[in-house]
Structures are given as structure tokens and as C-alpha cells.
Amino acid sequence: MQVFQFLSNTKEGTAMHSSLIGMVEKAHRYSEEKERVSFGQIKATIRGENDTHEVGFNNGEWHCTCEHFTTGKVCSHTMAMERILTGMVPEKAPAHVASALR
Numbered sequence: 001m002q003v004f005q006f007l008s009n010t011k012e013g014t015a016m017h018s019s020l021i022g023m024v025e026k027a028h029r030y031s032e033e034k035e036r037v038s039f040g041q042i043k044a045t046i047r048g049e050n051d052t053h054e055v056g057f058n059n060g061e062w063h064c065t066c067e068h069f070t071t072g073k074v075c076s077h078t079m080a081m082e083r084i085l086t087g088m089v090p091e092k093a094p095a096h097v098a099s100a101l102r
């Protein structure tokens with residue numbers, strides 16, 4: 001990487017270089033250990049087959065702008081987000097639905 005080559009040209013640069021390598025190694029490890037992450041708030045859009053919906057997670061609760069969520073408090077969009085973020089947000093789908101998602 002260009003930044004690493006630049007940093008290696010001085011003594012201070014070499015220290016920064018090894019510090020950066022340490023950060024990159026930790027970043028790799030942390031990103032593999034998803035249980036380290038917990039989301040407090042999420043705001044996203046998800047493209048459904050018919051429309052794009054706004055999906056949110058706030059104070060432990062999911063929300064979605066679609067009709068299914070408005071009437072049933074559960075929808076494919078929030079379920080998809082739960083699946084994507086498995087282990088990083090509390091599971092809210094009913095148990096029989098949650099087990100089917102896995």
C-alpha cells in the first residue's frame with residue numbers, strides 16, 4: 001500500500017507503520033468477532049420486490065414503513081435485517097420465525 005511505503009521512509013514513519021499494522025490486524029479480528037458489536041440505533045433502506053422501505057432499530061425495537069409491519073409488527077424487511085445483523089441486535093421475530101430464518 002502506498003501509505004505504508006511512505007511511512008517506512010523515516011524512523012517515526014516505521015513506528016507509525018507498525019502501529020497501523022497493529023490496528024489493521026485488530027480490525028480484522030474485531031470484524032470476525034461480531035459479538036463485540038451491539039447496535040443501539042440503525043436506520044436503513046431496503047429494496048423490496050415492489051418498493052423501497054425504511055427500516056429502523058431504536059431502543060430495542062424494529063420499525064418498518066411497509067404495510068405488513070404496520071398491521072402485524074413483523075415483516076420480511078425487519079427479518080432480513082435481523083438475519084444480516086445476527087448476534088448484534090436482539091432477536092424480535094417470533095421463535096418459530098426466528099428458527100426458520102437460520
Ligand SMILES: [Zn+2]
Nearest residue numbers: 064066075077
Ligand atoms: Zn417491512
